[in-house]
Amino acid sequence: MSEAVALRRIDDVVWEIPKTGGMRVPGRIYASEALLRDISRDQCLRQVANVAHLPGIVGWSLAMPDIHLGYGFPIGGVAAMDADEGVISPGGVGYDINCGVRLVRTGLRYADIQGRLDRLLDRLFGAIPCGVGSKGAIPTLGAVDEKRLIQRGAAWAVERGFGRAADLAHTEEGGCLAGADPEAVSERALARGLTQVGTLGSGNHFLEIGRVDAVYRPEVAAALGLEAGQVTVIIHSGSRGLGYQTCDDYLRVMGRAMERYRIAVPDRQLACVPIASPEGERYVAAMACAANYAWVNRQVIMGLAEAVFQEVLGVGPRELDFRLVYDVCHNIAKFESHEIGGARRRLCVHRKGATRAFGPGHPAVPESVRSVGQPVLIPGDMGRYSFVLVGTAGAMRETFGSTCHGAGRVMSRAEAKRRSRGLHLDDELAKQGVLARYEGRGTLAEEMPYAYKDVAAVVEVMERAGISLKVARLKPCGVIKG
């Protein structure tokens, strides 16, 4: 496991792991030489090669520049399987099913909130439950409601007054993945999820107030409703305990079922079954429930945030103009049609720590922005910038319409904590002009910027490769975390 993986340079931002041994396809890594040095420090390239062994994999085992070690699959990887012949793996989706991020634009400028940022953050922190053991935002939610919301997705939240119907068109899959079946979700997963609707979660989840501090492509930005100096809100959260438990449940199911299907894998953590199997179908149905839960969550949190902005700033909805730009998933498996070798094929595309980035003209892209390509949100680490991108035709050709997802860790949590000893973390953030409100005593040190790669470098690679294009940069000014 510790021998280096052979790499072949394709160009200055693309590298190949040649097909060897049991690999069914080559590996393909998007990275600069500098990022490749970080990448080579853990065994994630070995994981990229391992994924290439999976039955039914098509094209390449892909790795984005923010790649790092995961469970079986690396984080920052994309693997597309033939929908009929291929396998599906919960490890290729992640524990936090539909961890994702949404970007909201407002009609405000920084001067409108500057003097009241403290109060805004305090009220947001009070209104949006964050951390460990916190109860959900909808206290009267019962088991029947929960089953309904995991079938309906974000529309369920809109019907209860969180956000508006127009938001659904600006969410991947309209905020609801088809085929969700609550019967495929375990009792333990449902129990974990019941009290967590509308909670932000902990770790690297956050709500961030920021402003557009650079515009790279003004016409595209305008099409997305963005302009320089505008106040924005980013919400990064996922499917909470319902999703985590669902992943755990199906890793167990598939770990046992694999023997029956005679699937041999180089790493036991690549637990998988044929998509066209009872276990595979049940996972797809359960994963869809978890994905829908996450969309409900982000819709609810957005609705709560909008109410806080109105209250603290004393503005009405028209003046606030709190509108969803787009909501993307980072951890999901989607059934999509892609062109491979001149033929259209139905594929199951696993994106774990990767974002869909469909190009201009694709019917899945909302009509209002279809001509410029699908908006992509790339949150950076806390205290540094985030980026808004759009997908391209190049992505459709080379990466199954996928790009990176964020910064990616370079340092263990233990090391980050050691490095932060003696630092007053609030002061460190304040030096960068970022106010923070957070819950978990352990997590702030672990989430410090130096624990992560520079997201600008990651995004630059995907721009140079023609996979996604920079539209705007967002600078954070306040963040709440669990």
Add this chain to the structure above:
Amino acid sequence: MPAMTALFREIEHTADLAIAVDGGDLAELFARSGLALFALLIEPGTVRGSERRRVEAAGRDAEDLLHEWLAVLLGDFYVDGFVAAEITTRVVDGRRVEADLVGERFDRARHGAVREIKAVTYHGLAVRRTAAGWEARVTFDV
């Protein structure tokens, strides 16, 4: 009652939390592993014992059992808010755990909230004999 500071040691992992726990026999190993989980979730030493619970778990082998045992405890924490101050276990055939827990319901003001643990993973999961007894290794997704 085991010394909390020696309950586990952290193993380096880029993204998540990996620990190693020692025990003289399997029963002690599983008890200490359970307490280690709570020590990661909340401030250790803050839990009073006002409630008793019986918890059982089963697995195909010792590692699978460890995973399931910790997953049950984690699930009970998030669903019921149960935190344990003391754990006494019986391990049967290396495949079943029967445990008596003494603890109480989670109270953020008293117990603190150190971190969220999403799941017990299978990564690096190990239960093995050592010169001194047994060692368990487990990685949590955080």
